[in-house]
Amino acid sequence: MLRKIRTNQLEPGMFIHSMEGSWFDHPFWRSRFLLNDREQIEQIVSSDVERVTIDESRGKKLLLSSETVAQPRPAKASACSPKSARLQELSALARPRSYLREVAKPVFNRLSPRERAAEVRKATGTIKRSRAAVMALFEDARLGNSVKSRKLAPLVKQISRSVNVDPTIILNIARIKSKDEYTYLHSVSVCALMVNLARKMGFPEQQMHDIGMAGLLHDVGKTSIPASILSKPGKLDESEWNIIRNHPQRGHDILAASEGVSNIALEVCLRHHEKMDGTGYPGKISADNLSIFTRMSTICDVYDAITSQRSYNTPLSASEALAEMQSWSGHFDQLILRDFVDSLGILPVGTLVRLDQDELAMVIGESPSNYSAPIVRSFLSLEKDRKIVPKDIDIGRKRSRKLLAIEDPEDWGFSDWTSFSAELLSKPAAT
Ligand SMILES: [Fe+2]
Ligand SMILES: [Fe+2]
Known part of the structure; x- marks a missing residue:
């Protein structure tokens, strides 16, 4: 069952289903995950997000005040033991099964x-x-x-x-x-x-x-x-x-x-x-x-x-x-x-791509140095499991980063990719 709660009601073991506001308002790159510790909760509370929706079928339920009195707080419950929490988190992450399609080799540069x-x-x-x-x-x-x-x-x-x-x-x-x-x-x-x-x-x-x-x-x-x-x-x-x-x-x-x-x-x-x-x-x-x-x-x-x-x-x-x-x-x-x-052989603006060094980025234009290569804006490190400061990368330049695959935004939990990509385009970025 989904329940909308205030961020100060969050507790470890709850499963976050979604957060209010835009992706850029909160500190996490995914909006669905199991809360493991107090540190994550503090990050949410200190962000611009005021309310979140929790999924009570996948994590700890919100205890109403009467229940809190009637029932002793579960000790470090088995359902929330670090090991099982981590397992649940990994399954919630549900990385894409496979990439949609390999990025076409630049056949036009032969x-x-x-x-x-x-x-x-x-x-x-x-x-x-x-x-x-x-x-x-x-x-x-x-x-x-x-x-x-x-x-x-x-x-x-x-x-x-x-x-x-x-x-x-x-x-x-x-x-x-x-x-x-x-x-x-x-x-x-x-x-x-x-x-x-x-x-x-x-x-x-x-x-x-x-x-x-x-x-x-x-x-x-x-x-x-x-x-x-x-x-x-x-x-x-x-x-x-x-x-x-x-x-x-x-x-x-x-x-x-x-x-x-x-x-x-x-x-x-x-x-x-x-x-x-x-x-x-x-x-x-x-x-x-x-x-x-x-x-x-x-x-x-x-x-x-x-x-x-x-x-x-x-x-x-x-x-x-x-x-x-x-x-x-x-x-x-x-x-x-x-x-x-x-x-x-051109990637449209707004295409989600995966770069080497395990980063996600979005196509924002074409490389002036190579017609069939894009300029991308990186915004997420999968390796470090966190958002990164947006950076524009010209893939067409010599010794530039490598573009590995085209990705489906839904596979990464971006359900409203159109709004997300418009917002990412409007953000300042390093070059
Ligand atoms: Fe025409
Ligand atoms: Fe015509």
């Missing part, structure tokens, strides 16, 4: 500096040619001509090759977009992200072409939106929004009137702004009628939009964007989003 420099040159050329080809195709569409997507086929192949070598290179280059070239480079990025995700999901190589092409063509309907609306800095009015909302249908019409466009590209073009909960546009189509390709495209489309460096906005970093997208309910297919996160 290139030597020389190979990397050569790949950067190649990817830059691929992006330049792709941007020009997409611009020409969009211009055809603007003039009311059918589009010749076949001309883009060699570029899809080159983008796919670059993604296969190291997706971070081409994605980083395409991330910086001027206002004028935004839509074209966005199309190249979505193509690269779609191919990268499709590989992670295990699609056969023969399908890569159609999937990548769908990414390149998905926003062709934007040619119907006047530049004054597309680049309007202020808020759009309802009629302007209606024009924006029509671009998937307009794009679909253009592609349907063109030769050699796959069904995947047609569908992605029409549905890439739909959401799983049916609140997207233009069709308000919900999960049951959204194909796997559409679900992939909505993720890649939003990710590129919110991470793109445009002249007038501050983009989210990759790890911030992934955390943000994971927090939106009803928008994305969560399983595909998880594959997407894995395909980028």
Whole structure:
């Protein structure tokens, strides 16, 4: 039975089920444990916590005053002998059975500096040619001509090759977009992200072409939106929004009137702004009628939009964007989003990780020295069994600490990880 009591009623042998206030208000890193001695009680009493909940089925009960008089206080009771108390505490600790998944090896860092420099040159050329080809195709569409997507086929192949070598290179280059070239480079990025995700999901190589092409063509309907609306800095009015909302249908019409466009590209073009909960546009189509390709495209489309460096906005970093997208309910297919996160090899902000020296830490950003390594904030020493002063550690730096595994917060008793991580982010930390 759970009972809420004042901290001055605590006694050794009671089992703490939870403490009032935030994790940061009390001295212990776990909030469920058996009280072994007076020292622990003094620590709680002298903290900001005023009330705690005890679990009377797992430890000593609160003796009401009449009972206290009627019953002699148990001598150092067997149930609370140091040995059994320690055993109970150990079982209450219930360390995770196994880590959720090993931290992916940084597969994107297998290139030597020389190979990397050569790949950067190649990817830059691929992006330049792709941007020009997409611009020409969009211009055809603007003039009311059918589009010749076949001309883009060699570029899809080159983008796919670059993604296969190291997706971070081409994605980083395409991330910086001027206002004028935004839509074209966005199309190249979505193509690269779609191919990268499709590989992670295990699609056969023969399908890569159609999937990548769908990414390149998905926003062709934007040619119907006047530049004054597309680049309007202020808020759009309802009629302007209606024009924006029509671009998937307009794009679909253009592609349907063109030769050699796959069904995947047609569908992605029409549905890439739909959401799983049916609140997207233009069709308000919900999960049951959204194909796997559409679900992939909505993720890649939003990710590129919110991470793109445009002249007038501050983009989210990759790890911030992934955390943000994971927090939106009803928008994305969560399983595909998880594959997407894995395909980028980036840990979202807020991920709980375990470091060497037996410490728990939380991802707070990306390393400036290594795109696929995080910066983490350590806050708990498992070895010393206590909280530690938060410290920021750049895992990407040479001879830095090692990241051993991704952990599930629930396995460590953090039932409200969202609030906890927000609070930890707001704390000052040493570097
Ligand atoms: Fe779009
Ligand atoms: Fe888009």
